[in-house]
Amino acid sequence: MxxxxxxxxxxxxxxxxxxxxxxxxxxxxxxxxxxxxxxxxxxxxxxxxxxxxxxxxxxxxxxxxxxxxxxxxxxxxxxxxxxxxxxxxxxxxxxxxxxxxxxxxxxxxxxxxxxxxxxxxxxxxxxxxxxxxxxxxxxxxxxxHDRKKAYLVPPDRPYLKALQVADAEGRIKPSMQGKYRQICRFIEIADDLIKDSDLKKDAALTVIDIGSGKGYLTFAFYDHLTTQLGRRCHMAGIEMRGDLVDFCNRLARDLRFDGLSFVAEEASRSSPPHVDIIIALHACDTATDDAMALGVRGDASLILSAPCCQHEIAPQIKDTGEGLQGLIKYPLLKQRQADLITDAARALLLEASGYKVKMIEFVSTEHTSKNILIAAVKSSHVDRVTAREQYQALKNTSGFSTHHLESQLKDVG
Ligand SMILES: C[S@@+](CC[C@H](N)C(=O)[O-])C[C@H]1O[C@@H](n2cnc3c(N)ncnc32)[C@H](O)[C@@H]1O
Missing domain, CATH: 2.30.30 (SH3 type barrels.)
Known part of the structure; x- marks a missing residue:
């Protein structure tokens, strides 16, 4: 052909x-x-x-x-x-x-x-x-050709039809294949991490999704936790766009997802006393830091975030005598470098707060370059002192002085 x-x-x-x-x-x-x-x-x-x-x-x-x-x-x-x-x-x-x-x-x-x-x-x-x-x-x-016997995210689930990811017969629409793959990959990662976490099997889970958007991953995660894993669950989607919040609340009611609701709120204003799992998938710019800070303050067992665009570090990085000049003189490379520094800093700040951190490839780079998922699992076996030192070294070598997550965690021990 x-x-x-x-x-x-x-x-x-x-x-x-x-x-x-x-x-x-x-x-x-x-x-x-x-x-x-x-x-x-x-x-x-x-x-x-x-x-x-x-x-x-x-x-x-x-x-x-x-x-x-x-x-x-x-x-x-x-x-x-x-x-x-x-x-x-x-x-x-x-x-x-x-x-x-x-x-x-x-x-x-x-x-x-x-x-x-x-x-x-x-x-x-x-x-x-x-x-x-x-x-x-x-x-x-x-x-x-290669149909799995059991789907982790069955394509005929009612929420996938309601969100127009699947057609009325429960087949994923060709135009929504990318979204479905992203949902499947997220559920696969979350499922593994929950199994390895200290989240007690019989306790109800409190989950918050920051920047929930149209709710693709929120509905998928709620459905997975309640229907597939049989967990009791209170989940809230925090989203600053009121129209999306209204849409998602209507859908949650129609689907009888009684433990799921959506709130029109700025991420930085959300402050629940306790949370088990925080997710933030492609929440814009520093909303990712707000989500992570919320997780640390709420003593979350799991914090899962896929960072999106970021604008805070790029203007701050400079050549500090560490030989970065040849890289940061090109604006595109400077931005990419800043993205990596931003995420490394986030990971180190989470480690310094008592989390084990893994960097996981979320979706293929073919679909988006924003494809890193930062998975943080609460643990007592983390070398918090070394993480703090590494964070300070990263600041010194790349020349940034402020990071939103650092400021958000200032008062947290
Ligand atoms: C790229 S969408 C991702 C939606 C969803 N998490 C997903 O992965 O399908 C980002 C969403 O985050 C919301 N958002 C961005 N910054 C926010 C903030 N500071 N507080 C609350 N919502 C925010 C935007 O309105 C948008 O709906």
């Missing part, structure tokens, strides 16, 4: 009469939009490519949806005289590769969805023609 750039087709639902109005280049565009829409709404069953005009001896190709580690991919099986060749693509890459081959390598393409068949045919002169027919296939079930 030839490589090609992303077609960027719209994936909204397409009515058959809209499709029939298409001609010329529009016909192919409409066909690809119908393909993309069928993938998005879960009606895609199969796509067949024929009338091969490319180099070599291939005759046809068949495209189906497969699950690889629970993530839908497009599998393209190309038939040659003596063998078949199989390639598997991520959805967007597959759409792009298939789109490039239609009208170049293959002069006919038929989309089989559970609602209709759509056929794109090129004449000898290369003019494309679209035809819509009744659906020949009735099922769109993807082939499971």
């Amino acid at each position: 030839a490589d090609g750039k992303n077609l960027g087709v719209a994936s909204g639902a397409l009515r058959s009469d809209d499709l029939m109005k298409s001609d010329g280049g529009d016909a192919k565009h409409a066909f690809m939009a119908a393909f993309s829409a069928a993938l998005d709404d879960g009606s895609f069953a199969k796509l067949a490519l024929g009338k091969f005009r490319g180099k070599g001896e291939a005759s046809k190709a068949v495209v189906t949806l497969v699950l690889l580690k629970d993530v839908p991919h497009l599998k393209v099986v190309t038939s040659f005289p003596r063998k078949d060749e199989t390639k598997t693509y991520k959805i967007e890459e597959g759409l792009s590769a298939i789109g490039s081959s239609i009208g170049e390598t293959y002069m006919s393409a038929t989309l089989f969805s559970t609602t209709r068949d759509v056929r794109l045919d090129y004449s000898r002169k290369g003019v494309p023609h679209l035809a819509i027919g009744k659906a020949t296939l009735k099922t769109s079930e993807p082939e499971a």
Whole structure:
């Protein structure tokens, strides 16, 4: 299959009469939009490519949806005289590769969805023609290549449907694969850490999510703790945007998540007396420090945060005679260096407060460069003095004088 750039087709639902109005280049565009829409709404069953005009001896190709580690991919099986060749693509890459081959390598393409068949045919002169027919296939079930028996985050959970991560049949929408992967990865990390922590098995948990946003991870974590782990749980999402708080509170009520509520508040103003677990996932700038400070003050057993943008340290770092000049003269590298210093300082301040800290890769760098998760577990076996010294050394060598978390923890012993 030839490589090609992303077609960027719209994936909204397409009515058959809209499709029939298409001609010329529009016909192919409409066909690809119908393909993309069928993938998005879960009606895609199969796509067949024929009338091969490319180099070599291939005759046809068949495209189906497969699950690889629970993530839908497009599998393209190309038939040659003596063998078949199989390639598997991520959805967007597959759409792009298939789109490039239609009208170049293959002069006919038929989309089989559970609602209709759509056929794109090129004449000898290369003019494309679209035809819509009744659906020949009735099922769109993807082939499971590597389906796990038990999901840590089952895709058919009601909150995933309500948040539009999954469709009505409980299949993750192609456009929400990244979000679902992030949810799964977070739950996997949190699950392991809870099992290793001192959080008593039968006690109700108090959990706070700082910068909860639209609540993807809040709902997922609450559902996991209560439904999958069977824990009693009081969870609050702290979010400064009132519209998101209203949305999430409505959803929590609809889902009967009785122990979950959302509060419209600035992170720095939140001060619960005790908390078991603090999470802050991509909360902006120093909201991450506020979350960590809240966890330390509330004697949290677990503090899980994935820092986002940060603006405090970059303007402060300077060459202190430690040979950093050649790095910080480039603004982009200076910012990256500042991000690392900010997170190292956070980790050391948490260690100095009695937490064991791990730096974990959260999601692939392919999706975001903000992919570090700082996991802090309360422990009595931490060398707090050394951590304090290392923090001071980091300050001296990189030249920053103020760090929001340090100021927040000033009065904490
Ligand atoms: C990038 S979103 C992340 C949302 C969610 N945690 C997630 O990972 O899906 C960051 C959210 O933090 C909120 N936020 C940023 N600074 C905040 C602060 N100081 N106090 C409360 N909320 C804050 C923003 O309004 C936004 O909704």
